[in-house]
Amino acid sequence: MVIYRFLSGDDDSSFCHKVTKALSEGWLLYGEPHYVFDAVAGKMRCGQAVTRDVADQAYDPDKKLTDYV
Template sequence: MRLYRFLTGPDDATFCKRVSAALNKGWELHGAPSLTFNSATGVVICGQAVVKEVEGVEFHDDIKLGEW
């Protein structure tokens, strides 16, 4: 089964660490990162899709993607 996650957060070290943690758990980058600017708060928001192939698991609505 192939899992998909879209990580988002402010453009800061914490976001980079979340993406790095996902990569170290076997997730792979999927496509280019995205950026948007929130003019109300003055914050740049990042997004990065990641995917992971897992064996022996069937998809169900209760899957907690962050645990993989």
């Protein structure tokens, strides 16, 4: 099964660390990063989709995606 996550946050180093951590845990980049201007907060926001192949397991919507192995 392939699981999907969309990481998002402010356009700063903490977002880069979030993506780097996901990559170090076996997640793969999926598509291009996205950037939008949040007019209310007055700052740029960014997002990156990541996917990971996991062993044959039934999908459980109550399970955290990071708990799939």
